[in-house]
Amino acid sequence: MKKLLIANRGEIAVRIIRTAREMGIKTVAVHSQCDATNLHVRFADESVCIGADSPKASYLNMVSLLSAIELSGADAVHPGYGFLSERAEFAEIVTKCGVKFVGPSAESMRMMGSKVNARETVAKADVPLLPGTGVLSDLVDAREAARKIGYPVLIKASNGGGGRGMRVVRAESDLEQTFFAARSESQTAFGSPDIFIEKYIECPRHIEIQILADSHGNVIHLGERECSLQRRHQKIIEEAPSPVMTPELREKMGRSACDVARSSNYEGLGTVEFIVDEKMNFYFMEMNTRVQVEHPVTEEITGLDLIREQLLVAQGQRLRFKQEDIKLKGHAIEVRINAEDPTTFIPCPGVITTYIAPGGRRVRVDSAAYQGYKVPPFYDSMIAKVITWGETREEATIRMQRALKETVVEGIKTNIPLHQRILENPAFPKAQFYTKWIEEKLLKGEKK
Numbered sequence: 001m002k003k004l005l006i007a008n009r010g011e012i013a014v015r016i017i018r019t020a021r022e023m024g025i026k027t028v029a030v031h032s033q034c035d036a037t038n039l040h041v042r043f044a045d046e047s048v049c050i051g052a053d054s055p056k057a058s059y060l061n062m063v064s065l066l067s068a069i070e071l072s073g074a075d076a077v078h079p080g081y082g083f084l085s086e087r088a089e090f091a092e093i094v095t096k097c098g099v100k101f102v103g104p105s106a107e108s109m110r111m112m113g114s115k116v117n118a119r120e121t122v123a124k125a126d127v128p129l130l131p132g133t134g135v136l137s138d139l140v141d142a143r144e145a146a147r148k149i150g151y152p153v154l155i156k157a158s159n160g161g162g163g164r165g166m167r168v169v170r171a172e173s174d175l176e177q178t179f180f181a182a183r184s185e186s187q188t189a190f191g192s193p194d195i196f197i198e199k200y201i202e203c204p205r206h207i208e209i210q211i212l213a214d215s216h217g218n219v220i221h222l223g224e225r226e227c228s229l230q231r232r233h234q235k236i237i238e239e240a241p242s243p244v245m246t247p248e249l250r251e252k253m254g255r256s257a258c259d260v261a262r263s264s265n266y267e268g269l270g271t272v273e274f275i276v277d278e279k280m281n282f283y284f285m286e287m288n289t290r291v292q293v294e295h296p297v298t299e300e301i302t303g304l305d306l307i308r309e310q311l312l313v314a315q316g317q318r319l320r321f322k323q324e325d326i327k328l329k330g331h332a333i334e335v336r337i338n339a340e341d342p343t344t345f346i347p348c349p350g351v352i353t354t355y356i357a358p359g360g361r362r363v364r365v366d367s368a369a370y371q372g373y374k375v376p377p378f379y380d381s382m383i384a385k386v387i388t389w390g391e392t393r394e395e396a397t398i399r400m401q402r403a404l405k406e407t408v409v410e411g412i413k414t415n416i417p418l419h420q421r422i423l424e425n426p427a428f429p430k431a432q433f434y435t436k437w438i439e440e441k442l443l444k445g446e447k448k
């Protein structure tokens with residue numbers, strides 16, 4: 001691997017460029033017209049404009065990206081997260097062009113990309129699953145399935161992602177309207193009307209396991225991440241390890257995650273996501289076939305550069321570690337700083353007039369923002385990730401509270417006040433939260 005094209009933008013593109021440079025790999029940035037002066041463009045060895053500002057015209061435009069690969073002479077492509085990172089067709093075309101796609105094969109992506117296909121695949125590997133269905137053909141099948149599973153149930157888009165395409169049904173009287181609304185939403189958002197039903201768990205935790213697999217059949221896990229602090233299924237704060245994890249449960253969940261990877265002949269970095277109920281029973285939810293936004297907390301407690309390991313695997317190397325070599329040390333917390341109103345959560349694009357990032361011992365900032373940067377309205381609103389590490393969870397929390405007080409972003413609104421409220425709430429140190437805690441407890445409590 002001599003020249004790596006990063007088919008992405010913003011902080012993840014900067015993150016990948018930094019590791020590639022340390023490894024002696026030249027980098028190519030791609031950018032839309034409005035991103036021409038962004039940090040990932042400045043940091044890369046060369047850059048190519050791939051289109052107008054909208055994602056469809058640029059970062060989702062396969063023809064433009066393939067042209068950029070040919071023009072630059074890149075011999076590898078890293079998709080980052082989002083955009084085309086989990087599009088099997090893109091991975092397949094890149095590979096057929098003789099260029100290395102940094103990630104799993106198109107076949108593995110297809111197995112895990114459809115939630116229904118993923119359920120069928122992992123069921124053969126004896127991984128715990130919630131009661132559920134295959135793709136539902138009509139309302140009659142949906143009614144019969146929901147009665148058999150028992151209300152409440154969750155209608156999910158088979159090709160959904162990022163928390164989109166999910167609707168809870170608590171009674172049969174609500175099923176018909178929700179069924180057709182879910183099909184319509186799935187078609188609009190994901191280009192497919194395929195939906196299925198799964199048992200809905202009240203007050204669940206969302207815990208995910210980071211796995212790493214090579215092309216020689218070796219698979220290990222790198223511990224878990226607690227991702228239960230969400231708003232509308234979008235993660236807000238992540239931490240590692242989970243404050244409710246036990247060594248025995250970690251071993252079981254880690255083994256199941258590795259079984260999922262083996263069942264799909266997986267290669268590279270991947271994340272297996274689980275729903276965990278109040279009795280700490282865990283169930284497979286989905287697999288993300290890419291690097292995750294929250295990967296830094298795993299890096300902080302393992303001491304590994306996950307992008308480096310990902311690039312080494314892509315070059316055909318065997319894993320440098322065995323499972324017993326992975327030791328988790330301390331605690332890490334990550335907050336996602338978004339350009340949005342902290343009360344209404346409406347995106348807040350605009351020019352950052354003042355930007356002061358936090359610093360100090362064991363504080364990390366992954367960002368592509370700077371003073372004078374214009375946050376565009378076309379893409380995800382996240383502008384930075386702040387990560388803190390401590391010997392204990394309490395220490396990491398105190399450090400994060402200090403870091404957020406130091407952070408200055410003026411000219412636009414951000415969700416920093418929301419993070420501060422969460423960390424200061426009595427439920428946080430006790431880890432007494434679940435996936436809807438922010439909406440059902442924190443925000444509702446503030447309105448009273």
